[in-house]
Amino acid sequence: MGMQLGGHMPEDHEDSGYRPMAEINITPFVDVMLVLLIIFMVAAPLLIQGVPVDLPSTSAAKLSQTKKPMVVTLNGQGQLYIREEEVARASLVSRLAQIRASEGDTVVYVRADRAVAYGDVMEILGRVGESGYARVSLLSKPSPHAAAAAATPTADRGTGVARETGAVTVGN
Secondary structure, X not given: OOOXXXXXXXXXXXXXXXXXXXXXXXXXXXXXXHHHHHHHHHHHHHHHHOOOOOOOOOOOOOOOOOOOXXXXXXXXXXXXXXXXXXXXXXXXXXXXXXXXXXXXXOOEEEEEOOOOOHHHHHHHHHHHHHOOOOOEEEEOOOOHHHHHHHHOOOOOOOOOOOOOOOEEEOOO
């Protein structure tokens, strides 16, 4: 009745009846997946938008936002600065605690000159932690090789290294 190519032709004494097809048809599966993909693509923006409400007015003051980034700098001569203000080592913790009380918790960026000893930088990091700040980042200047690699279109953009800022997060 049918034609069989390249296979064994049944003889008279063999069973020439129905043989099950051993191939998997994935076309219906792909169709269902594409329909589900379209449904989720349409539904996702609707879920993010949220429910429109008319919010009441309040007389409460806005939460204070940090005006400038909190940067603690240790220069090559061992002088400490909070932003542009010079601070003695003994008063660093109390001054940072005052700023934290007035501006709230934020990320503290610590910069240190290349000539400063590692132990001095670690001491400053410890004192920043004593003042109550939980998030501390170390700032560095990107190397010329890293800057050139970031400028080329073939540079790996998925490494998670912030080449432009040179920030390394130490805290949470």
